[in-house]
Amino acid sequence: MLGLTEEELTAVRLSLRVALWATAASLPFGMLAALVLARGRFWGKSILNGIVHLPLILPPVVTGYVLLLLFGRKGPIGAFLAEQFDIVFAFRWTGAVLACAVMGFPLMVRAMRLSIEAVDQRLEQAAGTLGAHPIWVFLTVTLPLSIPGIIAGMVLCFAKAMGEFGATITFVSNIPGETQTLPSAIYTFTQVPGGDAGALRLTVISVVVSMGALLLSELMARQAERRLAAA
Amino acid sequence: MTLVVDVRHRLGAFSLDVSFESEGRLTALFGRSGSGKTSIVNLVAGLMRPDEGRIAVDGTVLVDTGRGIAVPRHRRRIGYVFQEGRLFPHLSVRRNLLYGRWFSTVREKRIAVDQVVELLGLGHLLARGPAALSGGEKQRVAIGRALLSDPRLLLMDEPLASLDEQRKAEILPYIERLRDEMGIPVLYVSHAIAEVARLASTVVLLAEGRVLAVGAPADVLSGSEIVPIVGPGEVGAVLDARVAALDVSFGLTSLETRAGPLTVPRVAAGIGSAVRVFIRASDVMLARQRPEGISALNVLPARVVALAEESRTVVDVALDCGGQRLLARITRRSAMAMQLAPGTPLFAIIKSVALEDGGRPQRG
Numbered sequence: 018m019l020g021l022t023e024e025e026l027t028a029v030r031l032s033l034r035v036a037l038w039a040t041a042a043s044l045p046f047g048m049l050a051a052l053v054l055a056r057g058r059f060w061g062k063s064i065l066n067g068i069v070h071l072p073l074i075l076p077p078v079v080t081g082y083v084l085l086l087l088f089g090r091k092g093p094i095g096a097f098l099a100e101q102f103d104i105v106f107a108f109r110w111t112g113a114v115l116a117c118a119v120m121g122f123p124l125m126v127r128a129m130r131l132s133i134e135a136v137d138q139r140l141e142q143a144a145g146t147l148g149a150h151p152i153w154v155f156l157t158v159t160l161p162l163s164i165p166g167i168i169a170g171m172v173l174c175f176a177k178a179m180g181e182f183g184a185t186i187t188f189v190s191n192i193p194g195e196t197q198t199l200p201s202a203i204y205t206f207t208q209v210p211g212g213d214a215g216a217l218r219l220t221v222i223s224v225v226v227s228m229g230a231l232l233l234s235e236l237m238a239r240q241a242e243r244r245l246a247a248a
Numbered sequence: 249m250t251l252v253v254d255v256r257h258r259l260g261a262f263s264l265d266v267s268f269e270s271e272g273r274l275t276a277l278f279g280r281s282g283s284g285k286t287s288i289v290n291l292v293a294g295l296m297r298p299d300e301g302r303i304a305v306d307g308t309v310l311v312d313t314g315r316g317i318a319v320p321r322h323r324r325r326i327g328y329v330f331q332e333g334r335l336f337p338h339l340s341v342r343r344n345l346l347y348g349r350w351f352s353t354v355r356e357k358r359i360a361v362d363q364v365v366e367l368l369g370l371g372h373l374l375a376r377g378p379a380a381l382s383g384g385e386k387q388r389v390a391i392g393r394a395l396l397s398d399p400r401l402l403l404m405d406e407p408l409a410s411l412d413e414q415r416k417a418e419i420l421p422y423i424e425r426l427r428d429e430m431g432i433p434v435l436y437v438s439h440a441i442a443e444v445a446r447l448a449s450t451v452v453l454l455a456e457g458r459v460l461a462v463g464a465p466a467d468v469l470s471g472s473e474i475v476p477i478v479g480p481g482e483v484g485a486v487l488d489a490r491v492a493a494l495d496v497s498f499g500l501t502s503l504e505t506r507a508g509p510l511t512v513p514r515v516a517a518g519i520g521s522a523v524r525v526f527i528r529a530s531d532v533m534l535a536r537q538r539p540e541g542i543s544a545l546n547v548l549p550a551r552v553v554a555l556a557e558e559s560r561t562v563v564d565v566a567l568d569c570g571g572q573r574l575l576a577r578i579t580r581r582s583a584m585a586m587q588l589a590p591g592t593p594l595f596a597i598i599k600s601v602a603l604e605d606g607g608r609p610q611r612g
Contacts, residue, residue, distance in 0.1 A: 139334055145321040146293050146328040147397045148351030154322075157347075161338045 021222075025215055027194050028202035029222055035110060035198055036178035039117035043125050043174050048167070050122075051129035052155065056138075072184075073123040081187025084116055088188075112189035113196045117181045121174035128173055132166020133159060165238035172234035176227050199223055249433040251275060251401065255291055255301030255311075264288070264298075264457040272450030274427045274434040278441070278468075279454035280477055285437040287457075289403045292435065293328045294321030305401050322351065327399030327432070331406045333386040335378035341389050342374040348397025357398060359430065364392045367429065368422050384415035388422060395430065402426075405437045416443075423447060441478050445469055445486045445526035453477065465524065470573050483564065484528040485574045491519050500545075500600065507569030511545040511600050529564055529577035533597040536586055546598040550574060552588055563588075567596055 021029070050069055054062065072080050088095040088106045098104040106112035136159050144154045160167075182200035189196040191205060203219045206212030254267040264284045277285040290296045292303055294310065297318055303311040305326070310319045327348075335344050345361070365371055368388045378386060387407050394402055404423070408416045424447065427434055438444050444451060444465065451468040453461040460473045466486040468474070475483055489503035489510060503510040503523065512525065538547060550567040557563050563583040567574040574596055586594070 137334075139330070139332075140336060142295055142321075143328065143330060143334040144336070144347070146295075146324075146326060147348035147393065148322050148325065148353075149347075150322050150351070153351065158336060 021218060022215065024193060025202065025219055028197050028199050028219065031110060031113075031194070031197065032179055032199040033226075035113045035117055036175050038114040039121055039178040040125075040171050040175045042114060043118045043122050044171065047122060047125040047129060047170060047174070050126045051133055051170070052159075054126065055130045055133040069126050070123045072120050077120065077181070077183025078187050080119060081116060081184035084112075084119065084184065084188040088112070088115060106189070108189050108192060108196060110189075110195055113185050113198060116184040116188045117178035117198075118174075120181045120184050121177035124177050125170040125174040128166050128170035129163065132163035132169070135166070136162045164241045168234050168237045168241065172230050176230050179223065179226055179230075249273075249306050249401070250304075251292075251433065251435065252302065252304040253288060253292065255288075255298040255303065257287065257291065257296070257298040257301070259287065262287075262457060266454070266457065266459045268452050268459050268462045270435075270450045270452065270462070272433070272448070274436055274448050275450045275452060276436045276438055276444040276448035276465075277452050277454055278438060278444045278448075278477070280439055282456075283454040283477075284457040285439075285454055286405055288454075289328070289405050289435060289437055292401070293326050293403055294319065294324050308400070325352075325398065325400045327394030327397055327402040329387070329390050329394050329402065329404040329407045331409050333378075333390040335381075335386055335389055335393070337378055339378075340374070341370065341376050341378065341381070344378065344389055345370070345374075345392050345396055347393060352398045359395055359398060359432075361396060364395050367425055368392045382415070383411050384418045387411065387415075387419055391422065391426065395426070395432065399432060402432050402434045403437075404434060406439070408438075408440075408443065420446065441469060441474075441482055441484070442526050445524055466573075469526070470575065482528065483575060483577070484526055484531075485572075487525045487527060487572060487574075489523050489525055491521050491523060494519065505572060507550075507572035507574060507596075508548045509546075510548075510598070513600060527574065527598060529575040531598060532567075532574065532576035534565065534576050534578055534582070534586065534588075535595045535597060536592075538595050539597065542597065543599075544597045545600045546596075548574075548596045548598070550594055550596045552590055552592040552594065554590055555583065555588060567594075569596060 054066055054069070086092050090096065090099065090105070090107050095106060104111070106115050140158055140162070141154050144158045145151070149157065180200055181198070182204065185196065185198060186201055191197050191201045197205070199219055199222070203216050203223070206216035206219070249271065251270045255264065257264040262284070264287050266284065266288060277288060279285055287296065291298050292310070298311060298313060300313045301311065302309065302314070309317055310324055311317060336347065339347065345364070365374070368391060370388060370392055373381065373385060373389065378389070381389065391407065408419060411419065427447065436447060448465045451463065451465050452459060453468050453473055455477060461468045461471060466488060470485040487505045487507065487510070489505040491501055492504045492509070493502040495502065500511050500513060503512060503525065510525065533544070548569045550569040553566040553568050555563055555565055557580060561580055563578055563580045565576045565578060565583065565588060567576060576596060
C-alpha cells in the first residue's frame with residue numbers, strides 16, 4: 018500500500034491504535050470535566066479550568082517530563098499502578114496513549130463544554146419537573162442535544178493524538194513497534210540520510226488521516242444538527 | 249385538593265411574602281407582570297428554593313424550611329406547563345408526551361395516553377417533531393406532556409401569553425375540559441382578567457410580591473383591589489349564570505343570572521350548564537327610564553350602590569341588580585346630569601355584542 022515499508026506501516030498502525038485509545042480513554046473524563054465546567058458552580062472552578070487547559074499552554078516536553086516523573090517506574094503513581102495492577106506506562110505503547118490522551122484532553126473538553134453550555138437549561142428544568150433525576154436529564158436531554166460538540170471534541174482529541182510528538186517522545190521515547198508513532202517516525206526519517214522519501218510518505222498519510230477525521234466529524238455533526246432542526 | 253403556600257423569598261430588590269390556601273380546582277394567580285406570580289410557581293415546582301416558608305399539596309409537604317425539608321423537583325410530581333412550551337426538540341411529539349411516563353413511579357397510571365391524546369386533539373401530531381408544530385399545537389403538547397407525568401398538581405404559567413387571540417380561543421376549551429374532566433388541580437398564572445374570570449374557581453390576587461385578596465372570581469375580580477392591577481379600562485364584574493335557552497337562528501344564548509335574564513352570543517354549552525360572564529364597566533350604559541326602541545338586548549333594572557370618581561371625567565358606578573354586583577363606567581358629566589346618588593333606581597344596558605368573549609362554559 019503506497020509502497021510503505023513494514024516499519025512505516027507499523028508506525029501508522031501504532032499511531033491509529035494510540036489515537037483511538039487516547040480518544041476513548043479521554044471521553045468519560047472529558048465529558049465529566051466539560052459538564053462540571055459548563056454547569057457546576059463551586060469554589061475553585063477557575064483552578065480546575067486552568068488545570069484542564071494546562072497541557073495546551075505548557076511546552077509538550079514539560080508535560081512529557083511531568084508524566085515521566087509521575088507515571089515512570091519510580092514515579093509515585095507509576096510505581097503504585099505497576100505494583101497493584103501490573104499496569105506499566107513507561108516506554109510502552111500504553112504510555113503513548115496516556116501522553117496523547119493528556120495532550121488531547123483540553124481540546125476535547127473545550128469543544129464539549131461549549132456545546133453543553135449551548136443547551137437550553139430551561140429544557141433541563143422541564144425534564145426535571147417531569148420526574149427525571151439529574152443523571153437522566155443529562156442522558157436524555159443534555160447529551161443528545163450536545164452531540165455535535167461531543168463529536169467535534171472527540172475528533173479534535175483524535176487528531177491531536179495522531180500528531181502528538183513532544184510529550185510522547187519525552188515520556189516513552191521513540192521505540193519502533195512500541196512507542197514510535199507517526200510523528201516520531203517522521204522525525205526519525207528526517208534525522209537519517211536518505212529518509213526523505215519515507216518522511217514524505219508518512220506526511221501524506223498524516224494529512225489524509227487528519228483531513229478524513231475532520232470531514233467525518235463535519236458530516237456527523239451536520240447530520241446530528243439536521244436531526245435536531247427537523248425535530 | 250388543598251394547596252398551601254406560605255413563603256418568603258428575596259430576589260435582588262424584589263421580595264416575595266405570600267401566604268394563601270386554596271381548595272379550588274383551578275386556582276388562578278392573578279396580577280401584573282413582576283407581581284411574583286411566576287416566582288410562586290417556580291417555588292412550588294422546585295425550580296427555586298424559598299428563603300423561608302412552607303409549601304404543601306394535599307398534605308404532602310414539598311418544602312418546609314423550618315424542618316429542613318425540600319423535596320427535589322424530580323420527586324415532587326408537579327406538572328409544569330411553561331409559557332414557551334419547552335418541548336424537547338430532539339424528540340417527536342409522541343416521545344415528548346411519554347417522557348414523564350418513563351420516570352413516573354406510580355404503578356397504576358391514573359391518566360391514559362389515549363385519553364390525553366383525545367382530550368387535547370393530538371392524534372394527528374404524534375409522529376411530528378416540535379419544530380413542525382404551530383404555537384397553539386406546541387402548547388397543547390406541553391399540556392399533554394405535563395399531564396402524562398401523572399402530577400398531583402398542574403402548574404400553568406401563562407400558557408396562552410405567547411399566542412394570538414385565535415390560538416388562545418383554540419386552547420381555552422382544552423384547559424376547561426382538563427379542569428373539569430381530569431381531576432388534577434391546576435395552579436394557573438395569568439394577567440388577563442377575561443381568562444381568569446372564565447377559568448378560575450379560586451383567584452389569588454397579587455401585587456408586588458404580596459397577596460391582596462383570595463376568593464371566588466366573582467368577589468375578587470369585582471372588588472376594588474383589582475383596579476390598580478388591571479388598569480381603569482378593564483374593571484368590571486363577574487356574573488355566574490346558567491344557560492336557559494338557545495336561539496339557534498340568531499346564534500344567541502339566553503342566560504339566567506341573579507341580575508335577570510341576559511342574552512349573549514353563541515355560548516358553547518348545553519342548556520342548564522353553568523357559565524361565567526365578565527362584564528366590563530365600560531360596556532355598561534345607564535338610563536333613568538327603561539329605554540324603548542334600543543338595539544341593546546339586555547336591559548336590567550338596578551340600583552346605585554356607590555359612586556367613585558376615578559378622574560375629572562370618569563365615574564365608576566357600583567350597581568346592585570337583584571343582589572348581583574355590576575359596575576358601570578360613565579362620564580362625570582352624565583352622572584351629574586342624571587343626578588346619580590346611592591339608592592337611585594335606574595336601568596343598566598349591556599350590548600350583547602360586548603359579551604362576545606365573556607360567556608364560556610364552566611361546570612360546577
